[in-house]
Amino acid sequence: MDQWAAETKRRVPPWQWALVWLFGCASPAASTSTGAGDAATTADLGAAVEPHTTPERPDAAMPPDTTPELPDTTPDTSPWLAAADYCETVVDAFCPYYLRCGRLDAPDEASCRAAFLETCNARYEPHYAAFEALGLLRLSRAGVAGCRLHLEHVECAAQVGDLDGACGAMWVGQAPALAPCGLGIESLVCAAGTTCVLGLDFCGSCLPESTDGTCDTERRCPDGGLCIEGACVTRLAAGDACTDADVCAVGLWCAEGRCRGPTIVAVGDACDADLRCPYKATCSGGKCVPLGLLGEPCTAGCASGFCDAGTCVPLRAAGEPCGASSQCVSTRCTEDGHCEPLGATCP
Secondary structure (H helix, E strand, O other): OOOOOOOOOOOOOHHHHHOOOOOOOOOOOOOOOHHHHHHHHHHHHHHHHHHHOOOOOOOOOOOOOOOOOOOOOOOOOEEOOHHHHHHHHHHHHHHHHOOOOHEEEEOOHHHHHHHHHHHHHHHHHHHHHHHHHHEEEEHHHHHEEEEEEEEHHHHHHHHHOOOHHHHHHHHEHHHHHHEOOHHHHHHEEEOOEEEEEEEEOOOOOEEEEOOOEEEOOOOOHHHOOEOOOOOOOOOOOOOOOOOOOOEOEEEEEOEEEEEEOOEOOOOOOEEOEEEOOOEEEEEEEOEEOOOOOOOOEEEEEEEEOOEEEOOOEOOOOOEOOOHHHHHHHOOOOOOOEEEOOOOOOOO
16 A cells, blocks of 8 residues: 655545545734733733744644645556555456356355455465465556456457466566566566476476577477477467468467367366366366355355365464365365465475
């Protein structure tokens, strides 16, 4: 949050600015006396006003400063947003897209917002915030704006993952070349000009990207390109014409002459590796069934927590007891049965 409160004055919250201050600061009227009979009155008046008027009393109480401080209207020009506000920042961009493309099992925008915020805050935002605290990841203001515009117009089939297209620019890695990286969100920590290359143990390094179209084990192809015989080959996007010799983008494959991804079906429909269930649903017994939110029954599982005695309960924080990694916010349960802290998993 912006820290713009003045050092010696109380900040007026924005909601209070609607109250127009009408109080004037009037000076005490001067009093004169010429008669002896007025001496006591004059002395009493002097005693009453002395704390306000006598310079010999530097410690005397002064009238409170009731002048309201004008709110700071300077626009925030920082290129970064707080990772802890991620879900609330992007929900208005993702829910219209989810509903338009059937990506989340929700009947309306209010239901979508509730499910999105609960799941995002439980499973994803804590990881982003942890990597931000480590200095490894930043949320780009321009990237969020670009993602919002992108999701308004993108064809549903062309957006396979949430961070595809322009939305991939929301998170900006800060880790330098050769720094460690890992699976999932941890793969985003690599700075511009590098890419995370994982090993068989799902840990890897941020390797430099090629700048001249050539590649090897030490220089990777930019933009997810594939290295074939020492040359970078650009992966084809969804809908691009392809042959068996071409390489489609990650998550896509060449079918009937076009790069395509999975088809999203609705709850109650048949599902398999090609027919995928929407968010807040899972494929069980060849059919898409809904997942529960917190406090709901977990017949098929939970969207934002884990199943405990038939009900979805919140994920457990670091140090709390666990019986499986799926019960922890960090997705890691130690051998002695406690949730590990959030943060990097790869040394």
